[in-house]
Amino acid sequence: xxxxxxxxxxxxxxxxxxxxxxxxxxxxxxxxxxxxxxxxxxxxxxxxxxxxxxxxxxxxxxxxxxxxxxxxxxxxxxxxxxxxxxxxxxxxxxxxxxxxxxxxxxxxxxxxxxxxxxxxxxxxxxxxxxxx
Amino acid sequence: xxxxxxxxxxxxxxxxxxxxxxxxxxxxxxxxxxxxxxxxxxxxxxxxxxxxxxxxxxxxxxx
Numbered sequence: 001x002x003x004x005x006x007x008x009x010x011x012x013x014x015x016x017x018x019x020x021x022x023x024x025x026x027x028x029x030x031x032x033x034x035x036x037x038x039x040x041x042x043x044x045x046x047x048x049x050x051x052x053x054x055x056x057x058x059x060x061x062x063x064x065x066x067x068x069x070x071x072x073x074x075x076x077x078x079x080x081x082x083x084x085x086x087x088x089x090x091x092x093x094x095x096x097x098x099x100x101x102x103x104x105x106x107x108x109x110x111x112x113x114x115x116x117x118x119x120x121x122x123x124x125x126x127x128x129x130x131x132x
Numbered sequence: 133x134x135x136x137x138x139x140x141x142x143x144x145x146x147x148x149x150x151x152x153x154x155x156x157x158x159x160x161x162x163x164x165x166x167x168x169x170x171x172x173x174x175x176x177x178x179x180x181x182x183x184x185x186x187x188x189x190x191x192x193x194x195x
Contacts, residue, residue: 007158061157062173063164 005054017047076119083112134193138166140184155179 005013021044028036052059087108094102141151148162157176164170165180172180172192181188 057153058156058158061161062176063161063170064158066170 004056005051007055007057007059010051010055010059013051014048017044017051020044076115080112080115083108087112133168133171134195135165135168136191136193137162137180140186140191141166144184151180151183154183 021040024040024044025037028034028040087105090101090105090108094100094105141148146154148159148166152159152162155176156179161170161172161176165172177188177192181191184191
């Protein structure tokens with residue numbers, strides 16, 4: 001029984017619980033053991049939820065939100081730029097050596113376009129919501 | 133933006149932990165504000181000022 005956790009102890013316990021859950025899930029998938037997968041998911045998720053309820057101080061605040069937003073924006077930029085670069089390389093390789101690479105190139109380009117469209121959708125939504 | 137949060141905290145003899153709990157943020161946020169690494173939102177700045185019963189501009193100085 002864990003009562004009255006502080007935030008740093010919570011993060012440590014959460015990492016241990018998530019790591020153990022990941023390990024058991026991996027094992028379950030490797031052995032194709034559905035009972036182990038479901039048990040790991042249920043026990044892992046419920047222990048994380050239980051731990052979270054024991055925390056007496058805020059875990060997230062506006063600074064965490066800003067950090068999260070900046071990380072998401074950086075991840076978006078990095079992913080789109082790297083994917084476009086990889087698509088260009090695959091396109092070149094597809095035209096010069098193996099035509100199979102063309103499929104990779106089109107696939108990556110399609111994913112980037114889809115993400116840009118989803119981003120545009122949310123951009124319009126938030127612009128309207130915040131009165132831009 | 134310059135902040136005098138540390139000075140006000142020392143004057144009232146309260147810890148970062150106590151201030152964080154009083155205004156509902158994490159201790160890391162108080163540390164970041166005091167170091168000048170993070171500019172609080174207007175709402176949080178008001179909460180801090182209200183906690184010390186002073187005006188926002190007494191704690192946060194825009195340069």
